[in-house]
Amino acid sequence: MPEGKRPEETGSGISRRDFFKTSTAGAVSTALISKQGIAAPGEVTKLGPDPVKVKLIVNGKARRLKVEPRVTLLDALRNELDVTGPKKVCDRGTCGSCTVLMDGKPVYACSILAIEAAGNQIVTAEGLGSPDKLHPIQKAFVENDAQQCGFCTPGFIVACQSFLVENPNPSVKEIEEGLGGNLCRCGTYKGIREAVLETAAKGGFDA
Amino acid sequence: MNRFQYASPVTKQSAVELLGSGAVVLAGGTDLLSLMKADVATPDLVVNIKEIAELKGLEHSEGSGMRIGALVTIDELLQDSRVQEEYPSLIQAADGIRSAQIRSVGTVAGDLCQRPRCWYYRHGYGLLAMQNGASMVVDGDNRYHAILGNAGPAYFVNPSSFAPALIALGASLKVSGPNGEKEIPVADFFQTPQSEAEKEYKLSDSEIVTQILVPAAAGKANATYEVREREALDWPLAAAAVSLTMQGDQVESAKVVLGHVAPVPWNSDEAAAALKGKAVSASVADDAGKAAVQQAKALSRNKFKIQLARVAVKRAILRAAGMEV
Numbered sequence: 001m002p003e004g005k006r007p008e009e010t011g012s013g014i015s016r017r018d019f020f021k022t023s024t025a026g027a028v029s030t031a032l033i034s035k036q037g038i039a040a041p042g043e044v045t046k047l048g049p050d051p052v053k054v055k056l057i058v059n060g061k062a063r064r065l066k067v068e069p070r071v072t073l074l075d076a077l078r079n080e081l082d083v084t085g086p087k088k089v090c091d092r093g094t095c096g097s098c099t100v101l102m103d104g105k106p107v108y109a110c111s112i113l114a115i116e117a118a119g120n121q122i123v124t125a126e127g128l129g130s131p132d133k134l135h136p137i138q139k140a141f142v143e144n145d146a147q148q149c150g151f152c153t154p155g156f157i158v159a160c161q162s163f164l165v166e167n168p169n170p171s172v173k174e175i176e177e178g179l180g181g182n183l184c185r186c187g188t189y190k191g192i193r194e195a196v197l198e199t200a201a202k203g204g205f206d207a
Numbered sequence: 208m209n210r211f212q213y214a215s216p217v218t219k220q221s222a223v224e225l226l227g228s229g230a231v232v233l234a235g236g237t238d239l240l241s242l243m244k245a246d247v248a249t250p251d252l253v254v255n256i257k258e259i260a261e262l263k264g265l266e267h268s269e270g271s272g273m274r275i276g277a278l279v280t281i282d283e284l285l286q287d288s289r290v291q292e293e294y295p296s297l298i299q300a301a302d303g304i305r306s307a308q309i310r311s312v313g314t315v316a317g318d319l320c321q322r323p324r325c326w327y328y329r330h331g332y333g334l335l336a337m338q339n340g341a342s343m344v345v346d347g348d349n350r351y352h353a354i355l356g357n358a359g360p361a362y363f364v365n366p367s368s369f370a371p372a373l374i375a376l377g378a379s380l381k382v383s384g385p386n387g388e389k390e391i392p393v394a395d396f397f398q399t400p401q402s403e404a405e406k407e408y409k410l411s412d413s414e415i416v417t418q419i420l421v422p423a424a425a426g427k428a429n430a431t432y433e434v435r436e437r438e439a440l441d442w443p444l445a446a447a448a449v450s451l452t453m454q455g456d457q458v459e460s461a462k463v464v465l466g467h468v469a470p471v472p473w474n475s476d477e478a479a480a481a482l483k484g485k486a487v488s489a490s491v492a493d494d495a496g497k498a499a500v501q502q503a504k505a506l507s508r509n510k511f512k513i514q515l516a517r518v519a520v521k522r523a524i525l526r527a528a529g530m531e532v
Contacts, residue, residue: 044215044224044225045214046212047212047214048210048212049212052213070208070211070243072240091244092244093237094440096306105311106308106311107312108309111236111240112236113233113236113253116257159307178307179307180438181307181308181309181439
């Protein structure tokens with residue numbers, strides 16, 4: 001971890017000085033300020049290659065950290081913030097075990113830079129439910145034996161959640177196609193299909 | 208991944224000023240990050256173009272067709288009701304990208320600019336995979352390599368899902384660079400590199416694709432058909448896109464473009480000629496498929512792809528004509 005420090009949790013934003021070179025940037029609308037390295041037209045700040053301050057919003061909490069621009073969202077979550085639900089398996093945007101929601105949409109956290117995700121709402125499997133209060137899809141995974149080794153499970157949970165929001169009443173074919181971005185090497189697809197069907201049959205859940 | 212600097216301009220012009228040797232464009236990033244992790248791409252500067260408002264949005268205008276901004280995602284294209292009505296070939300191509308995660312962030316323009324999936328290239332042997340003056344592909348594991356346009360020196364296949372459909376529809380690209388803006392037909396965008404110094408598409412290090420312009424498809428039946436190894440996320444083994452201008456029940460003119468069979472999206476005038484003046488039937492469509500692969504030459508391990516390409520053409524034609532495939 002850079003500088004041996006654990007990033008503190010904070011709700012406060014980052015100073016505009018982190019982003020803007022010139023004082024005229026103060027006129028830029030606040031909508032732009034949440035993203036890293038953005039300046040007014042014609043004023044572009046190059047960040048890195050040394051670590052830069054990034055604010056990620058993870059499961060509703062603002063988290064500040066310092067990472068090199070080359071650090072992926074997945075590595076930032078796991079190695080800097082101890083959010084280890086998203087798993088690092090293929091690290092090439094193929095297996096789906098790193099799936100998280102970014103502004104409500106499923107993405108491969110291994111294929112997005114942490115700096116790109118600054119200001120976006122990131123939700124991981126941890127953010128969907130807790131051991132005491134499981135999310136309906138998490139509960140259905142347990143009840144339908146939808147995991148074996150469990151390594152793909154947090155990514156599948158997130159992918160299933162977002163799939164069910166888009167397809168509240170899916171057919172088996174739609175489930176197979178819609179979850180094509182996630183792989184399970186143990187082959188628990190049957191249980192996963194049943195968990196999705198059961199969650200849908202029970203009326204789904206609130207997005 | 209090597210260390211790099213990062214910038215996020217908000218105008219097209221600043222992006223172009225930042226680009227140049229050693230810089231790369233980051234949009235969806237689904238291909239770029241993989242290339243960087245494999246040290247195939249080792250940029251000094253990554254230019255994120257996602258905050259450039261003028262590159263967003265998909266618009267239809269009466270008569271002149273559709274404008275797809277460079278930042279339009281595969282998901283946005285799939286959700287557009289007019290694309291669903293007028294351009295089924297694009298929807299069917301998008302449907303083949305079986306990953307909600309890639310559709311969320313991957314862009315249509317990025318699909319055109321993704322680099323080949325050739326495993327020699329992805330393992331650092333270069334686009335032409337030459338070793339001691341000879342291609343490693345010819346005697347190597349070439350089961351997914353080219354069956355057309357494969358006289359050398361390139362044997363990889365173009366990886367784009369949308370290029371065949373866009374070429375069949377007569378689409379063009381707007382490209383911004385240091386010398387201003389230019390328009391280039393998608394059909395002319397791709398090239399077979401003759402040396403490692405050349406890329407497989409005509410975009411210099413200081414240029415970006417800003418828009419895709421697709422002519423109105425009114426009266427044109429269009430479809431894409433992909434033959435694939437599995438249902439989940441993967442690139443097709445062979446694909447074909449067709450666009451048919453009909454007169455009554457006869458084909459007045461046709462465009463047939465194959466994907467994943469050659470270093471470029473492969474336009475088949477032979478298949479188009481086989482359709483001209485005919486009413487579409489299973490046997491006419493099969494004749495066109497046969498014509499499309501007449502010049503095909505298998506490498507040592509990919510003969511099976513010739514049959515798959517033939518079937519892809521046949522089924523794309525039948526699908527465009529609204530017949531059972």
